[in-house]
Amino acid sequence: MTLASEMATTTAGRSRELAVAVVGVLVVAGLVAASVLLGAQTLAPAQVWHALASPTGTEADLIVTGVRLPRTLVAVSVGAALAVSGVLLQAVVRNPLAEPGLLGVSAGAGFAVAAGYVLLGLTSYRDTLWLSLVGTVVGVVAVLGLTRAGGGRAGAGVGDGPVRLVLAGVAVAAVLSAATSAVSMLSPRGFAQLARWSAGTFAGRELPVALTTLVAVGLGVVLALALAPGLRLLALGDDTARGLGTRVGLVRGLALLAVVVLCGAATAAAGPVAFVGLVVPQVLRLLLGHDPGRLLRGSLLAGPALVLVADLVARTVIAPAEVSVGVVTAFVGAPVLIALALGHPRRLR
Amino acid sequence: MTSATSATAGVTGTTTVTSRPARAARRARGALVTAVSLAVLLGLVVVGLTAGEVRVPLPDVLDALLGRATGGSAVVVLQWRLPRVLLAVLLGAALGLSGALFQVVTRNPLGSPDILGFTTGASTGALLVMLGGLSGGAAGAGTGGSGGAVAPASMAATTGGALVGGLATAVLIWLLLVRAGARGPRLVLVGIGTTALLNAVNVLLVTRADERAALRAALWGAGSLNGVAAAWVAPTALAVGVLGVAVVVLARSARVYELGDELSAALGVDTGRFALAAMAVGVALVAVATAVAGPIAFVALAAPQIARRVWRTGTVPFAATALTGAVLLLASDVVAQRLLAPTILPTGLVTICLGGAYLAWALTRHRR
Numbered sequence: 226m227t228l229a230s231e232m233a234t235t236t237a238g239r240s241r242e243l244a245v246a247v248v249g250v251l252v253v254a255g256l257v258a259a260s261v262l263l264g265a266q267t268l269a270p271a272q273v274w275h276a277l278a279s280p281t282g283t284e285a286d287l288i289v290t291g292v293r294l295p296r297t298l299v300a301v302s303v304g305a306a307l308a309v310s311g312v313l314l315q316a317v318v319r320n321p322l323a324e325p326g327l328l329g330v331s332a333g334a335g336f337a338v339a340a341g342y343v344l345l346g347l348t349s350y351r352d353t354l355w356l357s358l359v360g361t362v363v364g365v366v367a368v369l370g371l372t373r374a375g376g377g378r379a380g381a382g383v384g385d386g387p388v389r390l391v392l393a394g395v396a397v398a399a400v401l402s403a404a405t406s407a408v409s410m411l412s413p414r415g416f417a418q419l420a421r422w423s424a425g426t427f428a429g430r431e432l433p434v435a436l437t438t439l440v441a442v443g444l445g446v447v448l449a450l451a452l453a454p455g456l457r458l459l460a461l462g463d464d465t466a467r468g469l470g471t472r473v474g475l476v477r478g479l480a481l482l483a484v485v486v487l488c489g490a491a492t493a494a495a496g497p498v499a500f501v502g503l504v505v506p507q508v509l510r511l512l513l514g515h516d517p518g519r520l521l522r523g524s525l526l527a528g529p530a531l532v533l534v535a536d537l538v539a540r541t542v543i544a545p546a547e548v549s550v551g552v553v554t555a556f557v558g559a560p561v562l563i564a565l566a567l568g569h570p571r572r573l574r
Numbered sequence: 575m576t577s578a579t580s581a582t583a584g585v586t587g588t589t590t591v592t593s594r595p596a597r598a599a600r601r602a603r604g605a606l607v608t609a610v611s612l613a614v615l616l617g618l619v620v621v622g623l624t625a626g627e628v629r630v631p632l633p634d635v636l637d638a639l640l641g642r643a644t645g646g647s648a649v650v651v652l653q654w655r656l657p658r659v660l661l662a663v664l665l666g667a668a669l670g671l672s673g674a675l676f677q678v679v680t681r682n683p684l685g686s687p688d689i690l691g692f693t694t695g696a697s698t699g700a701l702l703v704m705l706g707g708l709s710g711g712a713a714g715a716g717t718g719g720s721g722g723a724v725a726p727a728s729m730a731a732t733t734g735g736a737l738v739g740g741l742a743t744a745v746l747i748w749l750l751l752v753r754a755g756a757r758g759p760r761l762v763l764v765g766i767g768t769t770a771l772l773n774a775v776n777v778l779l780v781t782r783a784d785e786r787a788a789l790r791a792a793l794w795g796a797g798s799l800n801g802v803a804a805a806w807v808a809p810t811a812l813a814v815g816v817l818g819v820a821v822v823v824l825a826r827s828a829r830v831y832e833l834g835d836e837l838s839a840a841l842g843v844d845t846g847r848f849a850l851a852a853m854a855v856g857v858a859l860v861a862v863a864t865a866v867a868g869p870i871a872f873v874a875l876a877a878p879q880i881a882r883r884v885w886r887t888g889t890v891p892f893a894a895t896a897l898t899g900a901v902l903l904l905a906s907d908v909v910a911q912r913l914l915a916p917t918i919l920p921t922g923l924v925t926i927c928l929g930g931a932y933l934a935w936a937l938t939r940h941r942r
Binding site for chain 1: 689759760762764770777781872919920924926929930934937938
């Protein structure tokens, strides 16, 4: 590729990214508005403005500040966190299928939270956050350890490359979620609290919870964006990256740290939600190409958009009851996984 | 328990014996392994009948079995424990055979009904019947403490639902893969995706149901032998027996099928027809197990491969797989009842742990 053509594609890529960003901002803004206005009781924009600008404690004010706003904030944070986690994991293990849910990382958080609730009696949101972070570390270590234990090139039909990692994730998720269920059966009280948490709905999260989540996710996102140049070099292969002066281990380690913060905070707020980290980067790659920096920035809009839509569907599809957001994302994500499996002959063989 | 431990000691003792390649020695080893496995199974049956919240000594168990006992211990042994033990053996064998058939058809050690989504599909079908009110009492299947109140007719309806769900999943996967013509890692990924999708459907179905039905469905959905009734043993035995005969009939063609499409054609085996028949029988076996006990994962995945390694056969051995499946499920059920006693875990949880551990072991094993 000549310098001129490279510059041309970069400029084209930039204007394309700008266009995607403008559309993305508009879509997310529209969805945020819908998320605040729609629900069991439909509100008028004037009521929302009243609640935000000069609340006087009317019913609509309470709905906006006590229910809709926290819920929307959580949805935005969780969407951004999971999508960015997906981009980071995929860059770290160089596997287009890496995703917190599929790899069993969320299941690790689920197990730690269950154990904390039932065995230690910790149920406050702050405890949940810490437990979730610890559990995410357990999940990451388990799945990467398992993938590595057999060596990069394993054989004998157990699958290698992308599939191997997913299988390791299936194994980790299976054991951890079974352990979660077993632990939760030890105490009826813990079971009830756990059921509320792991239902994966955004209902009933209060404003402080939403703000804490937003701050934690913000920290993770800043770290992720700072790592973008390193991840770009990592994509060239470990040796090349090292030759160009990248500290490969450090970049990987920090990226995994960001995944832990993001995924831990998201899971603490919303319970395990799968497939966001798979779907968003895949779709963005079609729009923006493979640059990790662009994918990370794009994820900040596309992740919230997907989760906001999923939450809107979750609270309306069987209203007045709610279905978990994870169920809605699975309906979107599982077909994407199947399509990926059928569509990439070379990458997945 | 003593016979079980001595039997395991026997397994470790025999593994070093057969180094001579002579066919007679191999056959002797096979017979020995079979005998040891049967002893393990018997030991587990004894544990299953004697141990529990009420301990029944072995002589009392024998009295009850021979019809010489009356009163408490007879009820405990004959009404509670014997059906559970028998069903664990039958369903374990059924799941193992189903896994063996699918692994042969897909020529892939991971091509089991749990990974490919048939087990989840069967529970989708069963849930539709249980929650959809297609038959009033069907939701009683597999719930704790429902006793013998469940009519066999509702069991049949649930089995039908499970069968339709499993077959529909099989057709879906078949269509997806015939287009792509893939049997390797792709098949596994499509299966994982299908499983995730159907799991979401199942959660949606349970969330939509009213609270009581949802609770029953959730208990059933964990995969448990807690609520099985004595009345289910005979129909289950009949179904598994008939399907077992079908497996025996298919076994000969299976050996040829494993040689590849071209050789099979040369030897007069129509691979397409064999694959369809084997998948139909495999789905039926899963459907029976799912209808009785809910989704019991990973026995079908692990049993054929464990049997292949323990018996040291090159191909998946059907009879040995049935035996291994029975041992696995009965052992899981004993663990589920005793591990956190007095809390009784769903059997499915224990098999998931076992299966996850097996998968992890399989992944780390091929280190080069």
